Each structure stands twice: as C-alpha cells, then as structure tokens.
Amino acid sequence: MKRKYINQLVLFFLIFSMSFSILIKEDVYAIQFQTPNIIDNAPPKISSLSNDKWTLMTKNVGDLPRSVIVGDANNDGQNDIVMVNMEGTSISILLWNITSMDWNVPIIKVARDGVCDVVIEDANNDGQNDIVTSNLSDESVSIFLWDPVLNDWLPSIRVKVEGPPHGVSIADANNDGQNEIITPNGGTNNVSILLWNTTSRTWNKIVTRMIVGMSPWSVDVGDVNNDGYNDIITADIYYKVISILLWNINPPPTEESGGPFPIPDYNIIFLLSSIGVILIIIINKSLKDRKPLDNKP
Numbered sequence: 001m002k003r004k005y006i007n008q009l010v011l012f013f014l015i016f017s018m019s020f021s022i023l024i025k026e027d028v029y030a031i032q033f034q035t036p037n038i039i040d041n042a043p044p045k046i047s048s049l050s051n052d053k054w055t056l057m058t059k060n061v062g063d064l065p066r067s068v069i070v071g072d073a074n075n076d077g078q079n080d081i082v083m084v085n086m087e088g089t090s091i092s093i094l095l096w097n098i099t100s101m102d103w104n105v106p107i108i109k110v111a112r113d114g115v116c117d118v119v120i121e122d123a124n125n126d127g128q129n130d131i132v133t134s135n136l137s138d139e140s141v142s143i144f145l146w147d148p149v150l151n152d153w154l155p156s157i158r159v160k161v162e163g164p165p166h167g168v169s170i171a172d173a174n175n176d177g178q179n180e181i182i183t184p185n186g187g188t189n190n191v192s193i194l195l196w197n198t199t200s201r202t203w204n205k206i207v208t209r210m211i212v213g214m215s216p217w218s219v220d221v222g223d224v225n226n227d228g229y230n231d232i233i234t235a236d237i238y239y240k241v242i243s244i245l246l247w248n249i250n251p252p253p254t255e256e257s258g259g260p261f262p263i264p265d266y267n268i269i270f271l272l273s274s275i276g277v278i279l280i281i282i283i284n285k286s287l288k289d290r291k292p293l294d295n296k297p
C-alpha cells in the first residue's frame, strides 16, 4: 500500500515537472520572437536556445516588418538586410559593418504608400546592386539606384505599374541579358514588365502581359521548362492558380507580326488545381495589340 502511494507521488511529480518545463519553453520562444514598436539599436540578442546547427538571434527593427531580404545592398562585398516597414512608407537597411562585426544603425528610406515587398538586385544593369520596393497603395515601384561614385543611393525613382503590386522581382525576363523589374498586380489579371533599354540606358515604357487569375500576389523569373530561356511565373490567391508566361523564341508568324520574323514573346500556361485535377492549357497569344517585348526604344 505504501509502495503504491510512493509510485503515485512520483508519477504526479513527473507530470508536474513536464508541464512546467513546457510552459517555460513556450515563454522563452514568445520572448524571442517579439518585435516591439520601437527602433532598438542594441546588439542582437543571442538566444540560449542554440542547438548543434543554428543559434537563434533576434533584432528589434521597428514597426511590423512585412518583408525581408538579404543581399549586398551597398556593394561593399558584405551582405546586408533590407526590410519593409508595414503600415508605413519606408524600408530599413541594416548594413553589415565588417569592423564591428555587427549591423550599423538602420538607415531608413522612404518609399511610397503601402510599401509591400523589397528586392536587392541590379535594376539598371550597371553591375551595382540596387533596391526596389513594390508599393501597394500607390500602385508603383520605388527604385533606389546605387551610385558607386557617391557611395550612396540616389533619390528614389517612382514608376507606376498596372495595379497594386503585391511583390516585385528583378531578373532577365525577356532573355536579352539585361535585367527587368517585374510586378504581379493584385486585383488584376496581369503582370507589369519594366524593360531596360540598352541604348538610352533607362527603362522603356512599362509593358503588360495578361495572366490567368484575378489577384497575382507573387512573381518569380526562372527557366521553368528547362529550355535555356527564362520564363515568368505567378501565384494567384483568388483563382487558386499559378500562371506561367513561357518564353517562346520562335512564335508562329502571324499577319499582325508582319511575316516570318515575329518578336519573341510569351505563351501562357496556367495550372488550375482547385478542382483536384491538374489541367494544363496552352494559349498561343496573338501578337496583335501587343507592344514589342524587345529592348529597343
């Protein structure tokens, strides 16, 4: 009888210890991920929650970080962090300081209303990384070009796009060796492509390509079908589809294209998965009413 009482006591103690341990662990995690609404320039906190692969660090960066990206923002050979401040119009740039082995005080850059996404890439094809934001409410992108002479960013350039851009990507979308700026425009059925003009060394007027869906939220550029040419792919949250603008180097000649040398452009493929069966439809879009997708003025 006495032995049974001791066993019950040990069991109760074990359950109580486990519950307490779980509570403590949850509390620690809650503390690690909090982001107060103040800029805190203190060094990153190093968590006690380290394991054999990663050490968890946090840094208080300001109000509601919406999007974040890593890249060499100031072209000094060191990767930096750029984040979007949701509910505001700004981005924070955390440059890595190789002397202090820490991030400098965040640099705040004002974009436009509803800044939503950010990317670090060479937007103007001069070999220097730039920063570009998509601005949801303003239906625009803000381009922060890096000037290697000034060793600083030039004042931002605002370019309107064809709808509220939930995302932004910089890549060679038309396979001419030059980067473009591409946005998926939420609430529409299109993407905007800002083509770089190698002659004038600036951007051509924006061109639009229709996709399937009503609200593309994300866009990426890559060789989707492994034919050596980049394609554009979007994710549409409303129609539950991904659309692929498949680059076609040899589109069929049409009357509108003026003969046997049509301008290379995209076919549209979309994958419809909401009915449980993947349906693939290829649309060979006519070149009629299209602005040419080359990099000439």
Ligand SMILES: [Ca+2]
Pocket: 071, 072, 073, 074, 075, 076, 077, 078, 079, 080, 095, 096
């Ligand atoms: Ca850097």
Ligand SMILES: [Ca+2]
Pocket: 121, 122, 123, 124, 125, 126, 127, 128, 129, 130, 145, 146
């Ligand atoms: Ca650049």
Ligand SMILES: [Ca+2]
Pocket: 171, 172, 173, 174, 175, 176, 177, 178, 179, 180
């Ligand atoms: Ca290009």
